[in-house]
Amino acid sequence: MLDLTTSNLTSRYSWETLDQDQDALRWLESTVLPPYLSTCRWFAGKARQQEAFRVAVMHGIGLGADAVAFLAIVEVVYADGETERYLLPLSFIETDQPDASEIPSKGILTPAEFDQKSGLLVDGIYDERFRLALYANLAGENVMPQKAGQVRFYRGRGLAADDVDTTIISRVLPVDSSNSALAYGVPHQPEKYFLKLYRKLFQETNPEVDLVSFLTEESQFSHIPAYAGSIVWEQEHTPDITLGMMQLMVENQKDSWSQTGDYLNDFLYAVPNRLFTIREDVFDRVELLGRRTAQMHLALYSPKSDDNAFKPEAFTDEYRAFIIRRIEALLERRYAMLIDNYTKLDPLAQRLAWVFMEAKEMIDEFIEDFRHRPLESLRTRIHGDYHLGQVLATDNDFIIIDFEGEPESSITERKIKHSPLKDVAGMIRSYHYAVSAKLFGSTETENIDPDHLQRVSERWYNLIRDTYMNAYLETIGNPHPLYKNSNEFNFLLLVYLLEKAVYELGYEISYRPAWVKIPLKGIMDVIREIQKIQTADPNRDSEVPRLQMGLLETKKQ
Structure with a gap:
C-alpha cells in the first residue's frame, strides 16, 4: 500500500x-x-x-x-x-x-x-549498474523475455571481440539533446564506444540504426562511427521499436560547419581590402567531402540486396506526388509569409522576394514538369539531413554522423527512398549558408554595401559548389544507374535545391529576418536554371514568362 x-x-x-x-x-x-x-x-x-x-x-x-x-x-x-x-x-x-x-x-x-x-x-542512466548491464547484454547478444514481447540486444561488427569480457568504464556524456548519450571504454581507452538511448519512441525501427548497421555490416564504407550494437523491443505482429544504438566513438576536431567557418575567416578579413583569397587546402577539403559523399551513396546503392528496404526504386507516380505535395505546401505558406512580413525585410531581401513571387507561374510549370517528365534515375535510402554540421572533421578526413533524418518528418517519411541528390542539395545549401552567414553577420563587413557582399559571397560559393560537385561526380562515375544522364541529374538537383531553399525560407522569416536573403538567393539560383531549361525546351507551347531580373541589378562597386 x-x-x-x-x-x-x-x-x-x-x-x-x-x-x-x-x-x-x-x-x-x-x-x-x-x-x-x-x-x-x-x-x-x-x-x-x-x-x-x-x-x-x-x-x-x-x-x-x-x-x-x-x-x-x-x-x-x-x-x-x-x-x-x-x-x-x-x-x-x-x-x-x-x-x-x-x-x-x-x-x-x-x-x-x-x-x-x-x-x-x-x-x-545515472546508475552505473544500469549502464554496465546495458553493455554486458549488448556484448552477450542477449534476449530478455518480458511481459510485453522481449528486449533483444544486437551486437555489431564495431564492438571488438577483446572488449566483450573485460573491465568496462562508463559515464553519462553531457549531451543536452533529444536523446541521451553514454560513453563506454576500457582502461587504456576510457571512451571507446558511444551508446545513444532514444527517448522519444516510434512504432518502427529507427532509420539511423537501419542505415548505420547496413553501412557497417554490408559495405566497406568506413567513414561513419561503426555500428557496435542496438537495443530493440520486439513484439509479435507489431513493428520492432528501437530503444538504443551503440557506435564507436570518434575523435574529432570539430564539425565541418565550424571548420568551414574557420576557413572563411581568412576570406572575411580580406574582403574589406577588396581582396579575394581562398587557401588551397580549403579546396582540398571540399574535394574530399565531395568524394566521401559519393562513396556513401555508392555504399547505399545496393541493387542485389535481399533487404527490400535498401533495394533501389524508380521515380514512381506516388513518390513524385509526395514530393510535389510537400513543395506546393511549402510554397503556399512561404508566399503568404513573405507578403505578411515584406516591410520587415531589408532592401536586398525585398528585391529577391519580389522576383521569387513574380516567378510563381514558372515554378508551377517546373513542378508539373517533374510530375510528368520521364525519369530513369533511381532512388535509394540516403542520409536525409545532410549538411556541414553532420560531418565531423578529423585530422585529415571526415566522419559522417546522425542518420536519423529530418527532425520534423515522421519516421515513415524518413525511410522513404530519394535520389541521393537530396543529400547533395543539402550540402550545397549548407556551403551557401556558411559564406552568407559569415559575410553578412560579421563586424568586419558591417559597413560594406550589402549588394557588394552578395556578389563576393556568390563568387566564393560558386567556386566551392563546383569543387564539391566535380569531386562528387568524378567519384560516382558517369554514367551511373543512380543518374540516367546529366540532364536528369541537373533537373533532379534543381528539384531538391528548390525544396530545401523554400523550406529554409520559412525558418528565416520567423526567426532571423536579417537572413531571409540567404534562402531567397538560393531560390533565385534555381529560378535562373529553371528559366534556362524552359527556354531551351523545343516542345513548349507557350513562351517562358519573363522574370523581373532587372530588380536584382545593382551598381558596380
Missing part, C-alpha cells in the same frame, strides 16, 4: 516489484512524471497541453545480485494531437550506496522508500 501522507514515493513493497505495484505506478503517473518530464531536454511535449501520463510498459533489466532496473515506456496524452511515447529507464539507489550522493539533481525523479529502504528514484 502506498503512503499518501508524504510527498515522496513511499511503498510497503520492494523496489523489484514496482512493475506490479499499481499504487506506486499511479503515484508516478500523477505526481512524479508530469513535473519531472517537463524539466527534461529530450521531452518534446513541453509546449503542448498535457492531459495524462501513463506507464504503459515496464521492462525489467537485471543488474546482478538480485537488483533490477526498469525500462519504462511512458505514454503522454495531450488535449490535441497524437499520444507520444518516451523511454525512461528507472533505477532505485539506496541512501547507503556509495554513489547515491553523486547523482545530479536532473537525474533524480523523487526521494523514495520501498519496503522501508530509503533512497532515490533516478533516471537509470
